[in-house]
Amino acid sequence: MSSVCKLIAFWVLIGGAFGSAVDGAEETAPLDVLVVVGAPGEDEFGEAFAQWAATWEATCQRADLVMHVIGPTGDDRETSDKDQLKAALSDAASTNSARPLWLILIGHGTWDGASADFNLVGPDVNAKEISEWLDPIRRPLVIANCASSSGPFINRLSGENRVIVTATKSGSEQNYARFGEHFAAAFSAADADLDHDDSVSVREAFLKATVDVDRFYQEQGRLATEHALLDDNGDRKGSSLSLVLGKATSKGDAAVDGELASRFSLPVVDSGIQLTERQLKMRDDLESQLRQLRDRFSGSERGQLRERALPLLLKLAGLYTSTEGQRNDHSTVAP
DSSP states (O other): OOHHHHHHHHHHHHOOOOOOOOOOOOTTOOOOEEEEEOOOSSHHHHHHHHHHHHHHHHHHHHHTOOEEEESTTSOOOSSOHHHHHHHHHHHHHTOOOSSOEEEEEESOEEEOSSOEEEOOSSSOEEHHHHHHHHTTOOSOEEEEEOSTTOTHHHHHHOOTTEEEEESOSSTTOOSOOOHHHHHHHHTTOGGGOTTOSSEEEHHHHHHHHHHHHHHHHHHTTOOOOOOOEEEOSSSSOOBOHHHHHTSSOOSTTOOOOOTGGGTOEEESSOOOOOOOHHHHHHHHHHHHHHHHHHHHSOGGGHHHHHHHHHHHHHHHHHHHHHHHHHHHHHHOOOO
16 A cells, blocks of 8 residues: 555544654755764673664665764764764754754763763763753754663753653663663564554654563563653653553643654655655645644544545645655656
8 A cells, every 4th residue: 555545544544643754855955863872881882872873874774864973883083972962963053954853862871860961982961961052953853862861851851842752761760771772673663653654753663662671671570770751742741651652641730742753753664755845844734734633523523524634635645646756757767
């Protein structure tokens, strides 16, 4: 079944949310994914971190995304990794793009009760500094801190149009975190694609990775020392696996996260589809209207949902069809 058919079938039959499934490179493409590999401490951790970074590299190649690595697996430079990170985010602030900037932190973290740090080769970087460097960036942001003691990063980095994922729920979870391995792998896992749109959203990857981490500790007969959180509504609180799945209720007025995270996706397979900035804007506008309809009509009003959604779905399908046609034209071999 084509991606367009799946899109229409999913919405018309289920009436659910639709996540963005297409990423592509522009003629002068800005940085899409910045992977920062921290100080390993021990060789076994260094090998693991390098493998996680390699998994991200393969994912970015498949999605035709521009990726840069800072740290032991990246290019050796005279400047410190911390200065490289600051410079890369400064450059990103000068770029106007509809696509999100992904910042992936792989390594160890520390927490002293007041400051959460990410351990780099050379000077470490703390959440407050990263927050200041991210402030000028107007693009959507997907930030995944896969380190131990990463929970407090949500308090510092949470904000509008930002998706924050942390490997731990607090700074006190200081043991080696395995979440990063499973989070990176989730974007290539077919079983993580819950809505069968040939892509894995940040929300889906969070769910898959968290379940896999829990399974690891259960199979090892060990007490879990890491509990991942997802924050995308800007309330600086974050939601656990059970909250995102709807199996638990939040306390007070805390809103459950996951809506924005479902919009940012990476393809499970190479679809070959690329959208321009204008097409990305059009797609996001159409998807926003579809989500508003979904929230407005539910239950017994599902028939009205289908009726109202169909014109938008046809426009969205036309957008994908025109792009697929361009891809096929470019791939045709002349006789």
